[in-house]
Amino acid sequence: MGVAAENPGEKVYAFYHPTFEEYFAALAIKDWDYFLPREHNNQNPQPISGKNYRIFEKQWKEVFLLWLGREDIAITQKEEFLQKLIAFQDNCDNYYRFQAHFIAALGVAEFKNFSQAENLLDQLVNYGFGYWESNNNKWQSYPYWLRNSARSLLQETDSIYTADALYEKVLEIQAIYKYNPQKDEKLGGIVQEVIDSLGQVDPYDSFFVSWLTIFFKKDYKKQIRFLQETLLPYLTTLKKLAPTTIQDLLNFLERFYRGLYEQTTEQLDTEVKKIEDNLSTEFQEGFSRGTSFEEEIECLVESAKNAQLESEQEVFNGLLLVLEQFGYRNSIIINFIQNLLTLENIKESGRFRLIKLLEKIDPNYAARSFDEQNDDQISDENLINFINSNPSESEQVQVALKRLNFNSDDSVAIEILTNLMGNSQNEELRYDVAEKLIEFDIKRAEAIATLTELMNQSQDSWIQEETAKLSIKINPKNFTAVKILVDQYCSKQEVEEDDNCWIQTMEQTDFYNEEELRNYLSQYPQVIEPLSQILRNSQNEQEKKLVINLLAEVAKNSSNPIAIKVLTEQLHRITDKENRFIIAIKLGKIDPGNSKAVEVLMTVSQDQDEDEPNRIYAVKSLIEMGYINLETVNILLSMIRLDQKINFFLKEALIKICSNQVYPEVIYTSKYYLSSRKYHFFSLDDDRKIQEVLWNCAQNMSYAEFYQAWHRQPTTTHPEMLEITGIGVNLEMQKLILQNLAQSLTNQIQTEPNLNVNILPILIDSNTFIDPDNPSSKIYTEMVKGGCPTYAEGTPKTMIELQAYWDLLKSDRIVILVFYDSQVLSENPKKFSEIFINQLKTFAGAIALITNQPIGQFQQFSPQDPQLIENIIKWMRSLLAEF
Numbered sequence: 001m002g003v004a005a006e007n008p009g010e011k012v013y014a015f016y017h018p019t020f021e022e023y024f025a026a027l028a029i030k031d032w033d034y035f036l037p038r039e040h041n042n043q044n045p046q047p048i049s050g051k052n053y054r055i056f057e058k059q060w061k062e063v064f065l066l067w068l069g070r071e072d073i074a075i076t077q078k079e080e081f082l083q084k085l086i087a088f089q090d091n092c093d094n095y096y097r098f099q100a101h102f103i104a105a106l107g108v109a110e111f112k113n114f115s116q117a118e119n120l121l122d123q124l125v126n127y128g129f130g131y132w133e134s135n136n137n138k139w140q141s142y143p144y145w146l147r148n149s150a151r152s153l154l155q156e157t158d159s160i161y162t163a164d165a166l167y168e169k170v171l172e173i174q175a176i177y178k179y180n181p182q183k184d185e186k187l188g189g190i191v192q193e194v195i196d197s198l199g200q201v202d203p204y205d206s207f208f209v210s211w212l213t214i215f216f217k218k219d220y221k222k223q224i225r226f227l228q229e230t231l232l233p234y235l236t237t238l239k240k241l242a243p244t245t246i247q248d249l250l251n252f253l254e255r256f257y258r259g260l261y262e263q264t265t266e267q268l269d270t271e272v273k274k275i276e277d278n279l280s281t282e283f284q285e286g287f288s289r290g291t292s293f294e295e296e297i298e299c300l301v302e303s304a305k306n307a308q309l310e311s312e313q314e315v316f317n318g319l320l321l322v323l324e325q326f327g328y329r330n331s332i333i334i335n336f337i338q339n340l341l342t343l344e345n346i347k348e349s350g351r352f353r354l355i356k357l358l359e360k361i362d363p364n365y366a367a368r369s370f371d372e373q374n375d376d377q378i379s380d381e382n383l384i385n386f387i388n389s390n391p392s393e394s395e396q397v398q399v400a401l402k403r404l405n406f407n408s409d410d411s412v413a414i415e416i417l418t419n420l421m422g423n424s425q426n427e428e429l430r431y432d433v434a435e436k437l438i439e440f441d442i443k444r445a446e447a448i449a450t451l452t453e454l455m456n457q458s459q460d461s462w463i464q465e466e467t468a469k470l471s472i473k474i475n476p477k478n479f480t481a482v483k484i485l486v487d488q489y490c491s492k493q494e495v496e497e498d499d500n501c502w503i504q505t506m507e508q509t510d511f512y513n514e515e516e517l518r519n520y521l522s523q524y525p526q527v528i529e530p531l532s533q534i535l536r537n538s539q540n541e542q543e544k545k546l547v548i549n550l551l552a553e554v555a556k557n558s559s560n561p562i563a564i565k566v567l568t569e570q571l572h573r574i575t576d577k578e579n580r581f582i583i584a585i586k587l588g589k590i591d592p593g594n595s596k597a598v599e600v601l602m603t604v605s606q607d608q609d610e611d612e613p614n615r616i617y618a619v620k621s622l623i624e625m626g627y628i629n630l631e632t633v634n635i636l637l638s639m640i641r642l643d644q645k646i647n648f649f650l651k652e653a654l655i656k657i658c659s660n661q662v663y664p665e666v667i668y669t670s671k672y673y674l675s676s677r678k679y680h681f682f683s684l685d686d687d688r689k690i691q692e693v694l695w696n697c698a699q700n701m702s703y704a705e706f707y708q709a710w711h712r713q714p715t716t717t718h719p720e721m722l723e724i725t726g727i728g729v730n731l732e733m734q735k736l737i738l739q740n741l742a743q744s745l746t747n748q749i750q751t752e753p754n755l756n757v758n759i760l761p762i763l764i765d766s767n768t769f770i771d772p773d774n775p776s777s778k779i780y781t782e783m784v785k786g787g788c789p790t791y792a793e794g795t796p797k798t799m800i801e802l803q804a805y806w807d808l809l810k811s812d813r814i815v816i817l818v819f820y821d822s823q824v825l826s827e828n829p830k831k832f833s834e835i836f837i838n839q840l841k842t843f844a845g846a847i848a849l850i851t852n853q854p855i856g857q858f859q860q861f862s863p864q865d866p867q868l869i870e871n872i873i874k875w876m877r878s879l880l881a882e883f
Contacts, residue, residue: 019062026066032081035064042089046707053703055085056099064103068110078111086120092710093671093691095698098127098146102153109158121157121165124150129169129194132176139176139186145692151197159202166198167207196234204242212245216252220259224311232318241326250336253319257340260312261350320357327361334362383412393420393429401436408440418443421450427463430454435470448474455484464488469520476526483534485521486550489514490543514546518553528555532566544570545582552586564591571596577604581614585621592625605635612639613647620653628657630665637669646686654693662701664709670694671710672866734864735825738850744869745818752873758883759876760813762786766821772833776802779817788815799839806843814883816876817843820850824863846879848872 029035037051047053054060068078085107088100105124108117127150130141141147154162170191177187199208215223215231235241241249327333337354358365386399396416403413421433421443431454434447448471455467465488471481521527528551535547548567555563567587574580584600591597604610605618616639619632636653640646658666670690698706737744742763749755764782769775776796784790788809796802809815819840821830831853840847841857848859850868859875861868 022062023066025063026070029063029067032067032077032084035060035067036081036084036088038084040084040088042087045089045091047704055103056096056698056703058699061103061106065106065110068107075111075113078107079113079115082107082111082114082120083116086116090703090707092698092707093674093694095695096703096706098149098695099698101127102149105153105157108161109156112158112161117158117161118165121161122168124154124157125162125165125169125194128154128197129190132172137180139190143688143691145688145695149695154197155200163198163202163205166194166201167205169194170198170207199234199238203238203240203245209242209244213248216248220252220256220315221312224315227315228311228318232315232322235322236325243332246326246330246332249319249322250333253323254336254340256312256316256319257346257350257354258343260309260316261347262343262345316353320353324357324360327357329363330361334358334365337361393424393426396420397429397433397436404440404442408442414442418446421447427454427458427460431463431467431470438470438474452480455481461488472521472524472527476524477529479530479533482521482527482530485517486531486534486543486546489517490540490546514549518550521550522554525554525558525560528560528563532562535566535570541579544579548583548586552589555590559591564594568594568596571600581618585617588621588625594625598622598625598627602631605632608638613649615639616647616649616653620649620656623653623656628660630663633657633663633665637665640669640673640690646689648689651689651693655696658693658697658700662697662705664705664712667694667697667701667706667709668712670697675867675870734866734868737868738820738825738863739822741820741822741850741869745872748869748873749876754880755873755876758813758880760787760811760815761818761876762788762815763818763820766819766832767823767830772830773835774799775836780805783815783817787811799836803839803843806845814846814879816846816848816879818848818850818872820863824851848875 032038033051035055036053037048039048039051040053055064067073068081082104085100085104088097090096101120101123104114105120108114108120114120127142127146129147129151130139132138133140142150154166173187173191173194180187195208195211198205199212202208215226220227235249323333323337327337337358341351341354341358383399383403387396391399397420400413400416403410404417407413417433417437421430421437424430424433430450434450434454437443437447451467451471451474454463455471458464458467464484468481468484468488471478472485475481521531531547531551531554535544535551538544538547548570551563551567564587567583567590570583571580571587574583580600581604584597584604587594587597588601601618601622605615605622607615615635619635622628622632633654636650636657639650654666657663670693673690674687701709742765745761745763749759749761762783763786764775764779766772766775769778776799780791780796780802788811791805793801793805796805819832821832823829832849832851837853837855846859848861849855850861850863852862852864861871865871
């Protein structure tokens with residue numbers, strides 16, 4: 001219970017947790033028609049007026065599942081509802097049909113008696129992993145956006161049905177491989193993906209468990225890469241493991257543990273010996289002229305050993321991560337690890353790793369390493385004897401620190417360390433001692449003074465860098481320390497700049513060599529002050545870029561006034577377009593509402609002469625700042641080109657926008673793009689990107705709104721007045737369609753055998769007419785080139801002679817004349833000559849013109865028609881039907 005916002009004196013009741021609201025909503029719904037109109041007609045899938053298609057709206061997902069789970073709802077109602085879903089048609093390229101299948105699959109978890117459950121889950125698995133097409137003898141896959149969505153959904157459906165469907169898919173692939181062994185590599189990869197999904201659905205599945213057992217019993221040295229890159233990272237994605245799998249994993253760990261930390265590398269030595277034996281005499285002589293052959297072989301052996309050891313240690317670390325994930329308070333795993341610790345002849349590094357694992361999975365584990373258990377205090381007498389033995393400086397440090405561990409006020413130990421810190425010639429040792437004294441909070445002032453001295457005077461860049469980092473940790477406002485780090489990393493930058501693409505330069509600067517520095521400084525927000533001071537004083541462009549990046553990272557999303565002020569100052573001061581652009585992006589990350597940053601980014605995004613990646617990145621930054629409106633949408637849409645690749649960031653930006661608010665203009669333009677391209681031989685990869693945008697729109701928009709946007713038509717025939725956004729893009733696409741009209745139309749006709757055999761289209765571009773009033777000879781030439789017979793009287797010189805040829809023309813196919821102007825959408829389009837049109841009107845037969853001029857007699861198409869080719873094909877089909 002609470003109070004009304006409008007009237008604080010009025011008490012109101014509300015559900016603070018959505019589950020209660022969803023539960024009671026599900027109880028109130030009597031019929032599934034509330035989710036999906038019963039009247040929906042798959043033959044004419046236009047949304048039913050006055051009805052909602054709530055089933056496709058995310059906020060109703062849980063209500064739908066709760067409703068299906070109600071025991072008081074008749075089974076016949078549930079069956080009828082899911083049947084309606086799996087039969088759903090949308091006339092929108094199946095974007096909602098796919099969703100309907102996904103939603104029905106989710107419903108199976110609540111209504112397990114659905115008669116089509118097995119078939120539905122089989123189809124979902126097909127969406128996720130593909131199917132065998134026997135006619136073409138190849139494996140077919142669905143688009144990646146549908147494939148990924150289906151695989152993700154498999155984790156939410158009924159696990160029994162899903163596991164069975166996945167298992168059947170494995171058997172299907174194995175049967176196909178039996179008769180198509182040449183498909184081994186691709187089919188093998190798909191089997192692996194199906195089994196991975198099976199394990200995520202049901203880690204206890206016997207088939208999955210058996211598959212893991214096979215791998216864990218193999219020789220691990222032969223599958224290091226698979227373990228390292230695939231299997232172990234995959235196991236960490238699972239929510240649980242079957243007891244059998246855990247035991248297999250532990251047995252595998254023991255074999256690996258013994259091999260890595262107990263056994264020698266004799267096998268590796270043998271392999272290297274083979275290399276040595278096979279080396280040619282000439283190769284040996286080549287070595288003998290320089291470094292000795294024995295030395296080279298020794299280096300080779302050492303390198304091979306190190307590479308093998310490094311890979312095995314990474315796999316061992318992966319095994320420990322898996323056990324850490326599943327081993328917390330697991331007595332079987334804990335006891336097994338403790339038993340491993342009792343093994344003899346094990347390197348201390350191996351034992352140490354297992355001890356660290358036990359400390360994480362067993363809160364009661366109190367064991368310490370052998371050294372720690374026997375770490376007795378060094379007596380004064382032993383210390384005197386030690387000093388008299390003339391030990392090395394590093395040994396003195398170790399002994400002194402050991403004394404301090406027992407007594408932080410130990411004056412003798414402090415004196416030893418202070419003396420070494422001040423007088424040693426070893427800068428690394430001085431730094432190490434200073435760091436330890438600061439940790440103990442002993443002689444802090446002297447230690448800081450030593451760090452400052454080393455930072456300012458050392459010629460060793462590593463010493464400078466480490467002392468600067470430690471100085472910043474002590475005092476984040478230390479200007480000298482921050483400046484040294486900036487100088488250090490500036491010297492490492494070797495960016496090759498592109499004069500046009502600022503993004504490439506910026507991203508190289510962002511990620512080349514400086515990630516460690518950004519991560520370190522991000523821990524200390526107070527470094528913003530010295531960074532701002534460096535930026536104000538800097539005259540070096542490279543240094544400025546680095547500091548701007550650092551400021552943006554450290555102050556990100558903090559609205560830090562110092563960082564905002566200095567970057568805003570830079571925007572006002574700098575005139576260089578590239579630097580203003582980069583600063584605006586960084587400023588937008590710190591202060592998303594910054595009007596100056598928005599102004600700069602909008603200017604770049606709207607500049608059609610600007611490099612396209614820069615424009616896209618500008619819009620992407622505006623979106624991240626929350627600056628999303630129709631204007632930014634239009635900018636993105638205007639950069640979609642029929643004959644150019646779709647930029648990845650452009651696709652991601654559109655998806656980001658549509659995840660918050662779907663603009664009908666995105667749907668219409670995307671559909672227009674796809675329908676225009678299907679008559680050309682363009683890359684499917686770009687089509688898939690636009691399809692992914694539409695798929696995202698369909699998941700974030702009501703069915704009625706999407707359907708209306710999908711079937712939207714322009715309300716004017718003038719290109720400059722098109723009532724769709726992305727005017728530039730649609731106009732450019734349409735221009736390209738007209739320029740390639742003949743080839744595109746021919747391509748489409750060839751896909752329809754009936755048209756290909758019975759229709760002879762002659763497309764004539766009026767832009768090529770030398771005499772627009774009398775193009776008779778040009779028309780005749782195009783007809784002959786297109787397959788028409790020659791005229792016995794020779795080339796017609798007038799339209800009257802051409803008409804005579806046309807009337808006498810005999811062909812076993814229907815000859816169709818289509819006149820168009822490939823440049824009609826240019827800034828200064830030409831019209832068909834009135835004289836030509838009047839003479840053409842005396843011709844009978846199948847003739848069409850693509851023009852906005854009022855003609856009256858012939859079939860006419862608008863050059864702005866987004867379905868131009870489709871409509872011409874429909875007209876040809878109708879002509880064929882008449883004949």
